[in-house]
Amino acid sequence: MRTFFYNIVFFCFIFLLTASTFAQSKKDLEKKRHQNQKDIEYTNKLLNETKKNAESSYNNLLILNQKITLRQDIIYGITAEIKLLDSKIDDNRMVINSLEADMKKLKEQYAKMIIHAYKHRNSFDNLMFILAADNFNQAYKRLKYLQQYSEYRKKQAELINKTQTVLKSKISELEVKRSEKENLLKSKQEENIMLSLEKSEQDKIVTSLKNKESELKKQLAEQYETSKKLQKEIERIIAEEARKAAERAKTKTTTKANATSSFDLTPEEKLISDKFDSNKGLLPWPTERGIITGLFGEHPHPVLSNITISNNGIDISTTAGAEARVIFDGEVSKVVTIPGANKAILIRHGIFFTLYSNLSAVSVKSGDHVTTKQSIGKIETEGNKTTLHFEIWQESNKLNPAIWLTKKQ
Numbered sequence: 225m226r227t228f229f230y231n232i233v234f235f236c237f238i239f240l241l242t243a244s245t246f247a248q249s250k251k252d253l254e255k256k257r258h259q260n261q262k263d264i265e266y267t268n269k270l271l272n273e274t275k276k277n278a279e280s281s282y283n284n285l286l287i288l289n290q291k292i293t294l295r296q297d298i299i300y301g302i303t304a305e306i307k308l309l310d311s312k313i314d315d316n317r318m319v320i321n322s323l324e325a326d327m328k329k330l331k332e333q334y335a336k337m338i339i340h341a342y343k344h345r346n347s348f349d350n351l352m353f354i355l356a357a358d359n360f361n362q363a364y365k366r367l368k369y370l371q372q373y374s375e376y377r378k379k380q381a382e383l384i385n386k387t388q389t390v391l392k393s394k395i396s397e398l399e400v401k402r403s404e405k406e407n408l409l410k411s412k413q414e415e416n417i418m419l420s421l422e423k424s425e426q427d428k429i430v431t432s433l434k435n436k437e438s439e440l441k442k443q444l445a446e447q448y449e450t451s452k453k454l455q456k457e458i459e460r461i462i463a464e465e466a467r468k469a470a471e472r473a474k475t476k477t478t479t480k481a482n483a484t485s486s487f488d489l490t491p492e493e494k495l496i497s498d499k500f501d502s503n504k505g506l507l508p509w510p511t512e513r514g515i516i517t518g519l520f521g522e523h524p525h526p527v528l529s530n531i532t533i534s535n536n537g538i539d540i541s542t543t544a545g546a547e548a549r550v551i552f553d554g555e556v557s558k559v560v561t562i563p564g565a566n567k568a569i570l571i572r573h574g575i576f577f578t579l580y581s582n583l584s585a586v587s588v589k590s591g592d593h594v595t596t597k598q599s600i601g602k603i604e605t606e607g608n609k610t611t612l613h614f615e616i617w618q619e620s621n622k623l624n625p626a627i628w629l630t631k632k633q
Contacts, residue, residue: 254305286517295422316394437528497575520536540614
């Protein structure tokens with residue numbers, strides 16, 4: 225009987241242990257799926273805005289590409305959830321099979337005890353069994369035996385009831401998991417249908433844009449020139465900031481940022497710089513809502529063959545009327561106007577700089593101290609798109625903003 229009892233305790237312990245891990249993994253996957261679904265709803269809103277002005281536009285394609293990426297991520301997540309459920313279902317089946325085997329043995333043993341008890345049900349026989357002892361000590365042992373046997377029967381019955389309860393619970397849990405899996409399989413099928421439709425729409429837009437190849441190349445050349453001007457201006461401002469820091473170092477107590485840094489920081493600036501660095505991956509987005517439609521670094525052009533596009537930061541598409549906001553406490557280094565990039569704001573955070581460009585209006589000026597999530601200007605809406613260009617620099621080194629910003633919650 226102890227073996228069966230220990231089996232139940234063991235299975236309960238193991239499944240309580242694994243249930244926590246399963247629940248956390250499932251929760252993480254569901255959370256990510258729901259966030260992706262929210263982002264898809266937002267991309268639909270952006271697509272509806274672009275379609276008001278142009279049936280097939282380049283920005284429309286960028287948003288749709290991001291929507292397809294989100295859809296694929298949802299499908300991948302659902303597949304992972306199904307795999308997780310399959311594992312849980314297999315575990316439940318294993319426990320159920322083991323419990324059913326234990327239950328069968330328990331019932332067989334209990335049946336033998338009942339038959340034995342029935343055959344010796346006469347209390348007179350039990351009394352005679354005790355009185356027939358050779359001495360008092362033996363009579364006492366026989367009495368204890370009968371009491372223990374009776375107690376054993378009770379415990380056996382209780383153990384059967386406990387095993388039945390656990391078995392019923394596991395069978396019920398198995399049915400729930402099967403139902404969840406069926407729902408997920410249905411969702412996956414629906415997502416695959418939507419993905420197929422979106423890819424079809426993507427192909428149509430690409431075909432339409434390929435007929436405007438010369439226009440796209442002209443726009444690309446203009447964007448390249450604008451990017452060069454913006455980069456040159458940023459490098460000039462950062463160099464100027466380094467020069468000012470060196471001048472301050474002559475009259476104030478400063479701290480060298482690091483062994484290779486050209487910046488002499490005040491203790492306050494050093495603190496801001498260190499805090500900015502320690503918040504990598506946790507910094508808020510420079511827009512309240514938005515999706516990344518332009519990635520950092522070099523990438524193949526989504527329409528033009530054999531052409532690579534380069535981006536010093538990221539482009540965030542958002543809704544008309546949206547405002548840019550500061551991602552961390554700092555000081556406004558400069559507000560500039562770049563032809564093709566509209567107004568741009570460079571904010572210093574110690575040895576780090578953040579750039580917010582393509583603004584139609586700004587609400588700060590050079591020297592202003594700004595705080596996290598403070599609104600600093602309105603993002604320009606040009607034709608059918610509202611896009612903020614955002615960059616992060618560590619002195620003269622360009623960083624990928626996407627890995628510095630927090631994952632959406």
